[in-house]
Amino acid sequence: MAEEKVATPTEKTEQEVENIDTTADTSTDTVVKDSSKLAKPNFKVGDTVIVNYKIKEGEKARIQPFQGIVISLKGSQISKTFTVSRIAAGSIGVERIFPLFSPNIDSIVVKTPGKVKKAKLYYLRKRVGKAALKVKAG
Numbered sequence: 837m838a839e840e841k842v843a844t845p846t847e848k849t850e851q852e853v854e855n856i857d858t859t860a861d862t863s864t865d866t867v868v869k870d871s872s873k874l875a876k877p878n879f880k881v882g883d884t885v886i887v888n889y890k891i892k893e894g895e896k897a898r899i900q901p902f903q904g905i906v907i908s909l910k911g912s913q914i915s916k917t918f919t920v921s922r923i924a925a926g927s928i929g930v931e932r933i934f935p936l937f938s939p940n941i942d943s944i945v946v947k948t949p950g951k952v953k954k955a956k957l958y959y960l961r962k963r964v965g966k967a968a969l970k971v972k973a974g
Contacts, residue, residue: 877918877936881906881957882950882971887920887934888942899942902932905950905971907957911936921957927965948973 879885886903904922911917916936924930934941950971960968 877909877916877944879906879944879946880950881909881955882952883946884948884950884971885920886945886947887932888945889934890940890942903947904930904932905957905960905969907931907960908955921960921968923965923968929961929968931961 883906884904885906886901888899888901891898891900902920902922904920906918907921908919909916910919914937917933918936919931919933921929921931951973952971957971960971963970
């Protein structure tokens with residue numbers, strides 16, 4: 837009696853292995869390639885920036901500027917975010933978190949560069965009035 841070799845589900849023939857190699861899913865490779873096209877941010881924590889953000893209201897679209905101090909940068913690669921803090925009317929602090937590579941960001945303009953020694957400027961939240969905007973000019 838000749839013994840028949842029964843293939844287990846985990847074993848694959850050479851042809852199946854070749855087909856797998858040629859049809860490999862490269863979705864992670866395309867994300868890496870797309871993120872390599874994105875420009876490195878030209879601002880850092882402590883800079884006063886103007887973020888021009890696209891807002892859609894029904895069928896109309898407009899650009900709304902948001903000016904403030906960058907108090908933090910978080911995340912890595914494509915999921916990177918930054919937080920901008922500003923003082924609105926009546927000494928009310930307003931913070932907004934923006935995804936760095938969002939298609940809704942029209943432009944980011946550095947108004948004044950800042951010189952700080954910390955990576956996160958959360959201590960500015962406790963300050964009131966003009967003191968909340970004081971960062972050394974870089």
